[in-house]
Amino acid sequence: MKKRVAVLQGDGIGKEVTDASIAVLEAIGRRFQHEFEWKYGLLGGVAIDKAGKPLPEETIAICEESDAILLGAVGGPAWDNNPSHLRPERGLLQIRKHFELSVNLRPVQAFKSLLAVSPLKEDVAAGVDMMIVRELTGGLYFGEPSHHDNDKAVDTLLYSREEIERVVTHAFELAKIRRNKVTSVDKANVLESSKLWRKIVEEIAEKYPDVEYEHMLVDAAAMKLITYPSSFDVIVTENMFGDILSDEASVITGSLGMLPSASLRVDGFGLYEPIHGSAPDIAGKNIANPIGTILSSAMMLRSSFGMLEEANAIEEAVKNVLDAGYCTSEFKEIGRNILSTTEMTEKIISEIESKTVKTM
Numbered sequence: 001m002k003k004r005v006a007v008l009q010g011d012g013i014g015k016e017v018t019d020a021s022i023a024v025l026e027a028i029g030r031r032f033q034h035e036f037e038w039k040y041g042l043l044g045g046v047a048i049d050k051a052g053k054p055l056p057e058e059t060i061a062i063c064e065e066s067d068a069i070l071l072g073a074v075g076g077p078a079w080d081n082n083p084s085h086l087r088p089e090r091g092l093l094q095i096r097k098h099f100e101l102s103v104n105l106r107p108v109q110a111f112k113s114l115l116a117v118s119p120l121k122e123d124v125a126a127g128v129d130m131m132i133v134r135e136l137t138g139g140l141y142f143g144e145p146s147h148h149d150n151d152k153a154v155d156t157l158l159y160s161r162e163e164i165e166r167v168v169t170h171a172f173e174l175a176k177i178r179r180n181k182v183t184s185v186d187k188a189n190v191l192e193s194s195k196l197w198r199k200i201v202e203e204i205a206e207k208y209p210d211v212e213y214e215h216m217l218v219d220a221a222a223m224k225l226i227t228y229p230s231s232f233d234v235i236v237t238e239n240m241f242g243d244i245l246s247d248e249a250s251v252i253t254g255s256l257g258m259l260p261s262a263s264l265r266v267d268g269f270g271l272y273e274p275i276h277g278s279a280p281d282i283a284g285k286n287i288a289n290p291i292g293t294i295l296s297s298a299m300m301l302r303s304s305f306g307m308l309e310e311a312n313a314i315e316e317a318v319k320n321v322l323d324a325g326y327c328t329s330e331f332k333e334i335g336r337n338i339l340s341t342t343e344m345t346e347k348i349i350s351e352i353e354s355k356t357v358k359t360m
């Protein structure tokens with residue numbers, strides 16, 4: 001059956017990286033005989049410019065009629081001085097809230113062929129395979145009141161029991177099918193919300209006697225991510241800590257452009273996007289790394305469509321292309337074969353197509 005995907009390209013490199021993902025998914029469709037239907041919607045700065053708001057109703061309607069959402073990134077200097085309700089990032093927060101995408105999965109894996117470019121020593125980065133589970137629809141980015149004037153500013157860090165239980169349970173379930181370890185990251189030595197977080201983690205942990213768990217303060221976690229990253233299996237944390245720690249963790253892979261994500265509702269509906277932003281400094285140059293978005297589409301195939309073999313095919317193609325010595329320009333120190341965004345996409349597609357079984 002045809003899979004309907006809402007495509008929200010957003011701003012900056014958003015179009016370049018979603019175009020790459022769509023080309024790869026089309027190749028998967030040809031190899032495995034699936035049909036995808038792409039419906040484009042406005043989000044972020046382009047939506048403000050064309051429709052007067054960062055998340056127009058028409059975009060919501062397109063997403064509601066779709067089986068999954070593929071997103072690029074939003075934001076850029078053109079809108080940096082806009083009032084809060086007309087910031088591109090507001091549209092992203094609104095869509096996450098509207099679709100109740102409370103669990104954000106950010107897998108971090110070290111690719112062997114890129115270890116040399118990781119600022120970490122090769123033996124420290126080697127073998128890293130962690131899942132950051134970030135709460136996505138609560139916490140500081142959503143709490144009210146939130147405003148500032150010339151003399152003072154306020155943001156509100158609010159979490160309900162239900163919000164914490166939902167994401168922590170997801171983390172423990174994931175640990176069960178991974179390496180049975182959860183690290184819950186908080187700031188319980190200072191924050192009240194973290195004290196409740198910790199209490200709920202302990203309650204939920206009781207239901208998972210085979211899963212080892214630990215609490216870690218976020219400042220120490222930031223250090224340990226760099227000094228001993230392979231010690232982590234599943235990390236679960238609140239919205240802002242997860243946002244920051246996942247960008248930090250991308251350093252292990254050598255580039256922010258490598259990391260995918262899935263933002264999931266409890267019934268499995270999902271939005272898939274790379275963890276990076278709109279990268280205005282490289283937008284329009286055809287040099288952005290499309291791999292984070294391409295791997296996000298593999299997560300879409302697996303989580304939203306149950307297409308496991310197809311998801312594996314994308315991940316294997318990415319790995320093979322990297323192993324063959326190809327990379328995008330941010331890897332120039334090790335770059336034996338530097339490719340543009342479109343060339344990298346073509347390489348990954350050729351790799352997928354090379355495995356196609358020819359039928360007579």
Ligand SMILES: NC(=O)C1=CN([C@@H]2O[C@H](COP(=O)(O)OP(=O)(O)OC[C@H]3O[C@@H](n4cnc5c(N)ncnc54)[C@H](O)[C@@H]3O)[C@@H](O)[C@H]2O)C=CC1
Pocket residue numbers: 013017072073074075076077089092255256257258273274275276277278279280281282287288289290292330
């Ligand atoms: N999910 C989203 O839509 C996000 C949006 N943003 C927005 O993006 C805009 C730019 O924010 P920044 O702080 O510069 O973060 P950014 O993630 O866009 O870029 C940070 C650095 O990483 C590089 N980079 C990012 N993605 C890359 C890729 N695929 N390939 C190669 N290099 C890549 C950029 O060139 C830049 O040097 C802001 O307006 C920000 O609010 C930031 C983060 C997430």
Ligand SMILES: CC(C)CC(=O)C(=O)O
Pocket residue numbers: 089090092093141243275
């Ligand atoms: C608008 C921001 C919360 C986006 C971001 O940095 C992210 O989700 O990683």
Ligand SMILES: [Mg+2]
Pocket residue numbers: 243244247275
């Ligand atoms: Mg971020």
